[in-house]
Amino acid sequence: MNNAGKALRNARVMRDMKARHGVLTNEVTRRAYLYVARNTTLPPQVRHQAQLQLNTFGKYTRPTTVKNRCAETGRGRGVISEFALCRTQFRLRALAGELNGIKKACW
Amino acid sequence: MAAAPRVLSSKLKALTRLRCEIFQTSYNPKNLRTGAKYLRGNLTGPAMATYYPKVISLSQIAREFPKMGIVDSKEAQRKQDVEDRKRRGKGTPKKAKTKADSRRQAKRR
Numbered sequence: 399m400n401n402a403g404k405a406l407r408n409a410r411v412m413r414d415m416k417a418r419h420g421v422l423t424n425e426v427t428r429r430a431y432l433y434v435a436r437n438t439t440l441p442p443q444v445r446h447q448a449q450l451q452l453n454t455f456g457k458y459t460r461p462t463t464v465k466n467r468c469a470e471t472g473r474g475r476g477v478i479s480e481f482a483l484c485r486t487q488f489r490l491r492a493l494a495g496e497l498n499g500i501k502k503a504c505w
Numbered sequence: 506m507a508a509a510p511r512v513l514s515s516k517l518k519a520l521t522r523l524r525c526e527i528f529q530t531s532y533n534p535k536n537l538r539t540g541a542k543y544l545r546g547n548l549t550g551p552a553m554a555t556y557y558p559k560v561i562s563l564s565q566i567a568r569e570f571p572k573m574g575i576v577d578s579k580e581a582q583r584k585q586d587v588e589d590r591k592r593r594g595k596g597t598p599k600k601a602k603t604k605a606d607s608r609r610q611a612k613r614r
Contacts, residue, residue, distance in 0.1 A: 415557060419554060421554075422553065422554045425549070426548070429543050432540065433541075433544050434540070436538060436543060437539050438538040439537055466556060469557045469558055482556060482557060
């Protein structure tokens, strides 16, 4: 590992972790409100109230704010989600033999 | 080839209803938006929360097990440096309580 023992993460990763935590803690209530708000068989007043409640949730409670970033560098593009690594870090780790079952192609 | 036997639509409806009862899905013949999909889907939060691997730092271990006597040498060095800087009068300035204070501090810098 390149940054062994590095406790501090990239600020963007920290923000993403915050979003993930927010999603986890608010998911059930948000779903319940979504169900009421999107249910056309319920009276419009009730649906509107539910929508207003949905609007009170923070930005970091929506699952769409979560982005899979590189755990090593915090890069947001070219991330191989399965390993939580960007393509460069993935290559470096793979070549170093740190990723089980990953082998450089050769034919 | 014989034509497929005609089935009454009412019977088909009854069949769908029965199927919904058996498989515990909501019976919605008019395709109304009931919001059922928000309850049907699996919760994604637990999987999302475990995406980043846990990073364990030396100071964390030291905090958890104080009896082991682990010293984070980097952190100790940093604290020492801050102390040295303070002694030389290069520590962080005190927070200004009033506006006049902040003006004075800005001048001094």
